[in-house]
Amino acid sequence: MKILVQAEAFDLGAEVAAMGKGRTDIGAIASFVGLARDLNEGSGVAAMTLEHYPGMTEKALAKLVDEANARWTLLDVTVIHRVGRLLPGDPIVLVAVASQHRGEAFAACEFIMDYLKTQAPFWKKEETPEGERWVEARASDDAAAARWTDS
Amino acid sequence: MKLRVLYFARLRERFGVAEETLEFDGASAADLVAHLQARGGAWAEELAAGRAFRVAVNQDIVTLDATLPDHAEVAIFPPVTGG
Numbered sequence: 001m002k003i004l005v006q007a008e009a010f011d012l013g014a015e016v017a018a019m020g021k022g023r024t025d026i027g028a029i030a031s032f033v034g035l036a037r038d039l040n041e042g043s044g045v046a047a048m049t050l051e052h053y054p055g056m057t058e059k060a061l062a063k064l065v066d067e068a069n070a071r072w073t074l075l076d077v078t079v080i081h082r083v084g085r086l087l088p089g090d091p092i093v094l095v096a097v098a099s100q101h102r103g104e105a106f107a108a109c110e111f112i113m114d115y116l117k118t119q120a121p122f123w124k125k126e127e128t129p130e131g132e133r134w135v136e137a138r139a140s141d142d143a144a145a146a147r148w149t150d151s
Numbered sequence: 152m153k154l155r156v157l158y159f160a161r162l163r164e165r166f167g168v169a170e171e172t173l174e175f176d177g178a179s180a181a182d183l184v185a186h187l188q189a190r191g192g193a194w195a196e197e198l199a200a201g202r203a204f205r206v207a208v209n210q211d212i213v214t215l216d217a218t219l220p221d222h223a224e225v226a227i228f229p230p231v232t233g234g
Contacts, residue, residue: 034234050233051160053226056210081233093234113234119212121226122233123160134161137203137230 001077003061005052007084010094019076019098026075030105031096032113038088040135043128048135050083050092053121057081064115068097071111072104079112081122111148118145152176152221154183159228162204165193180206181215183225203230 002018004010012033020026038045065077076098086092095112099105124135154173163169177183184206188198198204205212207226208219219225 052233053157053159053207053210053228056207056226059210117234118231120233121159121207121228121231123229124232125160134229135232137232 001062001065002079003058003065004080005054005057005061005083006080007082009082009091010080012091012094012096015078015080015094016096019078019096023075025100026098027100028102028105029096029098030102030109031094032109033091034093034113036086036088036090036092040126043126043130045088046127046129047085047087048127049085049125050081051123051125052081052083056121060120061116064112064119067115068108068112072099072108074099074104074108077108077112079116081116081120083122114141114144114148117141152219152223154219154222155224156183157224157226159226161229162197162227165197167193175219178218179215180208180213180217180219180225183219184215184227187227198227204228205230 016029016031019029036048061079074097078096080094082092095109097105097109118141126133126135152175154175156173157170158166158168175186177186184198188195205228208217208223
């Protein structure tokens, strides 16, 4: 398991390759990369700054990876989330999950992202032509996370 | 009790403070919120009933009925927007 909160960019290929290195029991790796968009709520976004709660962030991410491990048989998980100022097109977050079969890898990857969106203490502030603004939490993100407890 | 209270993101900006140490004689997270609301201004506005904010005690999100241990690290912040 690898959990990182960092300002630097990450390399998806390198992270996925590292998961499989030296082992032959992995049958599937599902990965997700979230990117900074240039448009949100109808305004152009020139840049965004991600703030977090050092200490709690790492703890919250570890907790949601533990929950994924309790639900599925996973062989490895990598979560990397960036902080600081990011430009449109920059990668923000990487989640990669390794398992024996694809079903578990796909499901756990989506679960971790859905929980990260509602549980991990990160906040985005956007720079738009109208000035700076904090991104508001979305009800659709709460609904996405709630799916995993309703079923 | 003595508490270390942290504020993040929009609330940090609205309150104009990132961190403070408080001498406080309440017991629960709700008591602390009421204590802060009583400061008026942005505090009263942002922490009013029905406003969306989260409280974490020693780095775990809690509900307002949670008891605060002495010397706890309490954080108050808007709903999260990472990912």
